[in-house]
Amino acid sequence: MGPARIMAVRHGESEANLAYQEAGARPLVYERGDDEVTLTELGRTQAVALGRLLAALPPEEAPELVWCSPYLRALDTWKLARQEWGTAPLPVTVDERLRDQEAGAFAHLNLAAIGERHPEELARRESAGAYAYRPPGGESLADVVIRLRDFLKDLAGRADRRRVLIVAHDSVVLGLRHVLTGDPDTGLASVLEHAPVLNASVSLWRAGELMRFNDVAHLTS
Secondary structure, three states: OOOOEEEEEEOOOEHHHHHHHHHOOOOOEOOOOOOOOOEOHHHHHHHHHHHHHHHHOOOOOOOOEEEEOOOHHHHHHHHHHHHHHOOOOOOEEEOHHHOOOOOHHHOOEOHHHHHHHOHHHHHHHHHHOOOOOOOOOOOOHHHHHHHHHHHHHHHHHHOOOOEEEEEEOHHHHHHHHHHHHOOOHHHHHHHHHHOOOOOOOEEEEEOOEEEEEEEOHHHOO
């Protein structure tokens, strides 16, 4: 059967998100490791707003189990949300398969910096398509989907008929949309039509049916 409900949340705004946003089209080399980046003040505020959303859910809709990316920005989002929610501690599983899409050799570079230092790779990315491009030592979105299929197979057994909260990353939420919709992998490129997945957004599936996607209404209420 699988989970009764899956709520997938992207982490709040991170320090890297802000740095890349401020760089815009200028080349950027961001030195911190992807797993070390934590939340900005705005990101913490967004995590608290998520907690208020969870607290407002009827008991029959509230998550019973939590799965989280091992990356600090996701863990911190859940920590702040749980504190605001005020619920008793829930079972939390940290799962490597929920990590962000790995950029490999280009983990510290934005697209402008890649184009400046490795123009041949930027050309290869444009030729392959953003979903299929695999940077040296990194992952494509298709690679993320493969590990998410494995994750969901395990989740079906461990969270059968339960309500699950997943706190992770934009690539994970997009990958979940593709897998849970049941679309063939030949159509994976179309999932990018739903990008970007916004910080602290909520996406919800009930018995495998998509109920809402990339919802940020709780951040402005």
